[in-house]
Ligand SMILES: Nc1ncnc2c1ncn2[C@@H]1O[C@H](COP(=O)(O)OP(=O)(O)OP(=O)(O)O)[C@@H](O)[C@H]1O
């Protein structure tokens with residue numbers, strides 16, 4: 001099952017290694033962005049947003065249309081993020097906040113209904129066939145050569161933005177007044193409310209921020225992946241694996257786990273192409289056995 | 303209602319509670335509770351264990367919902383409003399079980415409580431709090447969950463003051479604390495009074511209130527049974543014997 005020759009051949013040539021590592025890294029970064037939203041929302045609101053993949057899709061399609069209309073990818077990425085964030089706030093206020101504290105099945109059902117509705121809306125608006133944005137004009141530059149491998153400039157941009165946003169998210173949660181309030185409200189909402197703070201608004205904003213992270217991921221994925229209704233499901237499952245491996249509520253954990261999974265995917269596609277998904281679940285199972293709280297998790301955002 | 307004169311507070315009432323009923327599930331806890339708090343004055347709400355002091359405070363703060371009656375602050379009806387709206391109307395609530403944010407630092411607790419008062423006043427700043435509570439200044443980076451009970455009590459009071467309230471609800475601030483700390487809390491409340499803030503102080507211990515409050519109301523089994531000045535209450539042996547554990 002494992003193609004040791006191919007694996008050894010790739011691992012021993014720096015060109016192949018660089019190519020696989022960069023593609024693993026961009027998969028990892030997309031996963032990280034989606035998973036950090038899942039983990040933030042769970043850590044604070046104690047709700048698992050099963051519909052998170054839909055916001056990834058919304059981000060991708062918003063970015064696609066903005067890019068088609070304006071030819072400006074940076075604007076497109078911004079629209080993808082903000083659009084997904086606004087949709088997230090609406091989803092939180094109108095739908096998911098009504099099932100806070102209710103049983104998991106109810107939350108799952110509500111999210112699943114939302115996923116189906118959004119998928120159909122996308123089909124109605126953008127059609128059911130695959131769409132491709134292609135590498136944006138801003139990044140149609142010759143690839144950088146690095147140790148014999150090729151690194152497209154867009155990939156560098158993608159990784160840079162993801163790291164930047166990841167660091168920003170951690171700072172937002174730990175250092176800003178917004179983050180402090182949200183973390184306090186996660187543990188004792190009535191007391192925070194009694195201090196004059198509209199807790200619901202903070203919860204909605206946090207939810208929206210988490211969805212905006214998925215939206216950014218969608219916008220960053222649009223140039224390198226094809227767009228299709230239902231594209232949110234695959235990344236949702238993988239981002240859950242990342243969240244579990246990294247530890248629920250831990251953004252650094254999500255980062256670490258996303259890189260591990262990204263590299264497993266890209267190296268695996270050379271060495272054990274038929275067992276890539278299996279390998280990811282196997283890593284998750286091992287983590288759950290030996291470290292049930294995840295690599296860096298403590299159970300909630302700290 | 304057995305009654306004292308209470309004439310002193312009639313002049314300028316800042317907070318008025320009229321006929322509130324509160325239920326926990328099916329059991330009725332408060333029966334038509336009335337209170338009047340004069341501007342800049344301190345009212346002691348006295349009563350035994352389980353008399354309904356905390357429930358009254360929670361009802362004013364919006365944590366418990368009154369099913370009947372009205373709560374007016376400066377003429378604005380607040381009964382049934384959300385706690386954050388009540389807090390922004392100028393009522394600061396210090397709960398009996400302290401409820402510091404245990405995972406946050408002392409300073410972060412204070413920052414979460416920070417807001418302008420109802421007239422836009424920002425009298426209480428971090429600097430002033432640290433001035434008034436030197437112990438908090440010394441511990442500002444400590445995790446609040448690691449502080450002693452007395453320190454946490456100081457912190458919850460300070461955290462509420464950061465919101466620049468006009469009325470301060472203090473629910474048994476001396477409960478479970480060593481005598482020397484109780485003394486310090488008493489001194490602190492006297493200092494606060496001088497700033498002009500109106501205070502409602504729920505207490506079991508009348509003696510703690512003696513040098514602190516000028517008005518008193520006694521609650522028993524969810525009924526207000528007596529209202530007077532604290533001096534009048536102290537002189538009334540019948541009431542203190544009957545309703546207070548003294
Ligand atoms: N959450 C609750 N559910 C049901 N009953 C409650 C609840 N909280 C308080 N009670 C009851 O309501 C009554 C009044 O309680 P409350 O806490 O207001 O008394 P208190 O005067 O503050 O007493 P203490 O001096 O012990 O703090 C008590 O009989 C108590 O058992």
Ligand SMILES: [Mg+2]
Nearest residue numbers: 355356398474
């Ligand atoms: Mg009490």
